[in-house]
Amino acid sequence: MTPVVASEGEPSTPGPGTSDPALATLAVAMTGIVKRFPGLVANDQVDFDLRPGEVHALLGENGAGKSTLMNILAGIYRPDAGEIRVHGQPFEATSPRDAIAAGIGMIHQHFTLVPSLTVTENVLLGLDEPRFRLRLQEYGERIAALGERAGLRVDPEARVWQLSVGEQQRVEILKMLYRGARILVMDEPTAVLAPQETQELFRTLRTMTASGGSIVFISHKLDEVLAIADRITVLRKGRVTAAGIPAAGRTRPELARLMVGRDVLETIDKPPVTPGAVVLEMRDVRARNDRELPALHGVSLEVRGGEILGIAGVAGNGQTELAEVITGLRHCTGSIRVNGTEVAGRPPRASIAQGVAHVPEDRHGTGSAPNLSLTDNLVMKSYRSEPIARGWLLDRLAARRQARDLTTAYEVSAPSVDTEARLLSGGNLQRLIFAREIATGPSLMVAVQPSRGLDVGAVATVHRLLLERRTAGAAVLLISEDLDEILAISDRVAVIYEGRIRGITDSAAADIETLGLLMTGDAIDGSDAGAADA
Amino acid sequence: MSAGMPVRRHWLPIGLEAERRLDTPRWLPLATLGVGLLVALLISGALLAIIGADPLLVLRHILIASFGSLGVLSDTLVKATPLMFTGLACAVAFRMRLWNIGAEGQLFLGAWGASAVVLVPMLPAGVSPFIVVPVMLVCGILAGALWGGIAGWLKARFGVNEIITTLMLNYIAIQWVRFWVFGPWSEGGFQLSRQFPREAWLPRLTDFASVVRDFAGLTVHLGLVIAIVCAVLVWFWLSRTRTGYEIRLIGDNPRAAHYAGIDIGRTVILVMLVSGGLAGLAGMTEVSGSVHRLQDGFSPGYGFTGVIIAYLARFNPFGVIVASIAFGGLILAGREIQPAGIPSMIQGIVLFCVISSDVLLRYRLRVVRR
Ligand SMILES: Nc1ncnc2c1ncn2[C@@H]1O[C@H](COP(=O)(O)OP(=O)(O)OP(=O)(O)O)[C@@H](O)[C@H]1O
Numbered sequence: 001m002t003p004v005v006a007s008e009g010e011p012s013t014p015g016p017g018t019s020d021p022a023l024a025t026l027a028v029a030m031t032g033i034v035k036r037f038p039g040l041v042a043n044d045q046v047d048f049d050l051r052p053g054e055v056h057a058l059l060g061e062n063g064a065g066k067s068t069l070m071n072i073l074a075g076i077y078r079p080d081a082g083e084i085r086v087h088g089q090p091f092e093a094t095s096p097r098d099a100i101a102a103g104i105g106m107i108h109q110h111f112t113l114v115p116s117l118t119v120t121e122n123v124l125l126g127l128d129e130p131r132f133r134l135r136l137q138e139y140g141e142r143i144a145a146l147g148e149r150a151g152l153r154v155d156p157e158a159r160v161w162q163l164s165v166g167e168q169q170r171v172e173i174l175k176m177l178y179r180g181a182r183i184l185v186m187d188e189p190t191a192v193l194a195p196q197e198t199q200e201l202f203r204t205l206r207t208m209t210a211s212g213g214s215i216v217f218i219s220h221k222l223d224e225v226l227a228i229a230d231r232i233t234v235l236r237k238g239r240v241t242a243a244g245i246p247a248a249g250r251t252r253p254e255l256a257r258l259m260v261g262r263d264v265l266e267t268i269d270k271p272p273v274t275p276g277a278v279v280l281e282m283r284d285v286r287a288r289n290d291r292e293l294p295a296l297h298g299v300s301l302e303v304r305g306g307e308i309l310g311i312a313g314v315a316g317n318g319q320t321e322l323a324e325v326i327t328g329l330r331h332c333t334g335s336i337r338v339n340g341t342e343v344a345g346r347p348p349r350a351s352i353a354q355g356v357a358h359v360p361e362d363r364h365g366t367g368s369a370p371n372l373s374l375t376d377n378l379v380m381k382s383y384r385s386e387p388i389a390r391g392w393l394l395d396r397l398a399a400r401r402q403a404r405d406l407t408t409a410y411e412v413s414a415p416s417v418d419t420e421a422r423l424l425s426g427g428n429l430q431r432l433i434f435a436r437e438i439a440t441g442p443s444l445m446v447a448v449q450p451s452r453g454l455d456v457g458a459v460a461t462v463h464r465l466l467l468e469r470r471t472a473g474a475a476v477l478l479i480s481e482d483l484d485e486i487l488a489i490s491d492r493v494a495v496i497y498e499g500r501i502r503g504i505t506d507s508a509a510a511d512i513e514t515l516g517l518l519m520t521g522d523a524i525d526g527s528d529a530g531a532a533d534a
Numbered sequence: 535m536s537a538g539m540p541v542r543r544h545w546l547p548i549g550l551e552a553e554r555r556l557d558t559p560r561w562l563p564l565a566t567l568g569v570g571l572l573v574a575l576l577i578s579g580a581l582l583a584i585i586g587a588d589p590l591l592v593l594r595h596i597l598i599a600s601f602g603s604l605g606v607l608s609d610t611l612v613k614a615t616p617l618m619f620t621g622l623a624c625a626v627a628f629r630m631r632l633w634n635i636g637a638e639g640q641l642f643l644g645a646w647g648a649s650a651v652v653l654v655p656m657l658p659a660g661v662s663p664f665i666v667v668p669v670m671l672v673c674g675i676l677a678g679a680l681w682g683g684i685a686g687w688l689k690a691r692f693g694v695n696e697i698i699t700t701l702m703l704n705y706i707a708i709q710w711v712r713f714w715v716f717g718p719w720s721e722g723g724f725q726l727s728r729q730f731p732r733e734a735w736l737p738r739l740t741d742f743a744s745v746v747r748d749f750a751g752l753t754v755h756l757g758l759v760i761a762i763v764c765a766v767l768v769w770f771w772l773s774r775t776r777t778g779y780e781i782r783l784i785g786d787n788p789r790a791a792h793y794a795g796i797d798i799g800r801t802v803i804l805v806m807l808v809s810g811g812l813a814g815l816a817g818m819t820e821v822s823g824s825v826h827r828l829q830d831g832f833s834p835g836y837g838f839t840g841v842i843i844a845y846l847a848r849f850n851p852f853g854v855i856v857a858s859i860a861f862g863g864l865i866l867a868g869r870e871i872q873p874a875g876i877p878s879m880i881q882g883i884v885l886f887c888v889i890s891s892d893v894l895l896r897y898r899l900r901v902v903r904r
């Protein structure tokens with residue numbers, strides 16, 4: 001316990017040596033953290049600590065301040081008040097660089113990889129070494145070895161665009177480990193992962209903690225939290241409601257109550273609805289993905305009014321493309337009729353005119369305009385008609401009124417309707433997009449991962465709203481990786497695998513096992529004629 | 535883990551660190567503009583001191599030379615008028631991240647279109663100015679719009695980069711005008727046309743000297759009023775109309791705009807037509823209001839300065855008016871100050887500083903001890 005004298009110039013290496021034995025046992029100790037944004041307090045006197053070798057889950061409703069707190073730890077924001085110690089040392093980061101120098105690495109929900117570069121190049125990007133000659137081979141081997149030890153197998157020479165989402169995430173983790181991170185902050189890492197990938201991630205995390213690393217794990221999926229976390233801290237409206245309670249023995253409803261402050265009804269009732277006329281009819285639809293490779297191989301399906309068709313599948317099997325051809329965002333061949341009108345190969349306007357609403361998968365890239373206000377974002381689909389349009393003019397008061405109504409009704413929390421959309425928390429942006437789309441009263445709702453990033457309460461709301469549309473006679477195409485979600489609200493289920501639809505069944509008759517096998521492409525050798533051509 | 539973070543070496547005990555800003559307060563853009571101008575002033579002052587001039591005296595002289603009396607103020611506004619139009623032309627396009635750097639060519643074509651009314655001639659001699667001037671305005675706008683529209687159409691139809699096309703169209707337009715003033719419209723073999731008849735002149739203040747004595751010699755013309763009206767119209771168009779909303783949406787996220795059902799190609803053409811039309815007005819008002827004839831090289835690069843004006847104004851139409859007047863002053867002072875390079879040097883420094891000050895919008899700087 002010799003006090004470390006801060007040496008001139010060189011930053012001292014973060015290590016266990018410290019003056020305070022009580023704090024020294026903690027990897028991170030944040031006390032009294034306050035962070036204000038114009039119009040709200042995102043973190044209000046928050047205490048948070050992280051022990052070496054533990055997975056500490058951070059829970060809370062959308063907009064509770066989880067990402068903000070961790071952005072502070074990762075040196076992206078500066079707190080307005082409070083103190084942070086890392087391994088007992090006072091820690092004041094002004095940039096992510098400072099944080100990583102102290103061994104803290106954050107993995108955001110949006111990956112920051114360069115798609116056209118290789119894994120090795122991505123890992124080395126931004127480092128001072130190698131300096132002039134890149135010697136990629138040698139570094140690639142080092143990175144592979146590091147990955148091997150951490151249980152993160154990736155090909156160092158692969159280009160990032162060729163990797164699956166799960167693999168890309170592994171590269172992100174590797175990048176942090178290579179920079180010497182011992183404390184890993186993961187902001188909703190599993191939101192984009194398939195169940196198997198989640199299991200793999202958990203194995204990696206356990207390897208890390210076994211060797212003394214610590215992990216902060218943010219997630220809205222309570223089952224995962226119960227599976228991986230040692231301790232749990234819950235935030236509600238910027239304040240701590242449970243500080244580092246042990247995870248063992250907790251239940252979902254208990255956690256939900258801590259987050260929301262009241263009991264959350266997760267069961268939903270699904271009234272029987274007699275399906276009406278066919279709203280969406282697809283015949284032999286083929287399309288290519290962004291890399292110009294075939295992504296849909298002759299998809300045919302039908303959705304009737306008053307019916308929810310769930311499309312299950314592991315990400316990257318053509319879901320994005322399926323949604324995009326229906327909504328006119330992607331070229332295709334074949335026939336797509338909405339309410340009897342052909343929309344294949346027509347611009348998005350044609351689908352919108354037929355009452356097609358679309359909750360896109362990519363909420364930042366496609367679903368919103370980040371630097372425009374909430375109002376501008378909320379009227380994207382309704383600005384052409386009364387009361388917002390007045391001839392060729394735009395009634396700004398009416399637009400603001402609509403924005404205010406929508407944010408209230410769908411609980412999008414933001415300081416005002418003039419706030420820029422990029423400042424919303426992840427879940428609030430998702431709420432905004434969902435609100436905008438469902439408020440158009442669509443006859444066909446194409447919802448891709450509609451509950452991604454939403455807290456438990458909001459997930460239930462989204463499901464309830466989709467069921468309400470169904471009762472109102474609309475057709476719903478629900479594309480999701482979450483089998484529980486699909487089985488809970490769909491009437492029929494289909495599986496998409498490598499651009500083909502297989503096994504459409506009644507969801508009452510569907511069982512998870514079979515669906516799981518269909519999703520991974522096992523099981524159906526020979527049973528599916530379309531699988532023969534390649 | 536094995537590979538540690540490479541140690542950064544610091545040569546100084548203190549340093550400046552940049553921290554990315556995540557929130558931009560409303561007052562910030564104006565404040566950074568102020569900082570930029572201040573730094574520009576200090577640098578210019580230092581340079582002037584080095585070459586042995588008294589910076590304050592020079593500054594005073596510039597101010598007097600461009601804003602010191604009604605006469606020079608009027609001259610400043612005459613210089614500012616074409617800049618307002620080209621600045622607006624660029625601002626409109628830049629809002630949508632459409633990099634129209636062809637305002638110069640569109641200006642030339644607009645001037646040509648307006649001149650054609652007089653020089654072809656398209657109207658019989660002796661027609662009332664109330665007919666000639668509006669016809670010239672329309673022809674100027676149409677010719678400029680055509681020139682902008684070509685680039686817009688190429689972009690919308692074939693995805694051709696508008697930076698290249700608008701740049702190239704500049705050369706064509708300039709040579710086109712050169713052809714006409716050297717050839718068919720040349721007056722006595724000089725590279726200029728004959729002077730326009732009085733009914734093709736935009737009214738100037740001095741024309742009303744018989745009513746208000748003080749107006750005598752003030753050459754500021756109706757183009758200034760048209761420019762200000764255009765600024766208001768552009769502001770209204772961008773902020774209060776459906777098309778304006780579409781332009782803002784495309785400018786921020788074209789994918790989202792496409793998803794919202796907006797026809798991006800159509801909007802690209804429309805915006806290039808408007809942008810070109812505004813630049814065309816610059817040409818029309820310049821020949822009809824100030825030069826009174828078409829001549830080779832009548833624009834000292836108003837179209838290119840428009841790019842800078844739009845940028846300084848942060849694409850705000852009213853900012854364009856202010857920035858144009860400031861630049862008009864600097865251009866005018868160029869005639870008064872010796873050596874002649876000084877004002878353009880100051881102009882360059884101002885630009886450099888103001889544009890660099892943009893970094894303050896995106897980063898917060900702080901001094902740190904190592
Ligand atoms: N840079 C910013 N400027 C203004 N407000 C912000 C900024 N960043 C976040 N906020 C606001 O702070 C609040 C907390 O946001 P934060 O991103 O921490 O929520 P979160 O707990 O991560 O929620 P989610 O589960 O939806 O991701 C939100 O209301 C958000 O709108």
Ligand SMILES: [Mg+2]
Pocket residue numbers: 066067068187425426427
């Ligand atoms: Mg978040």
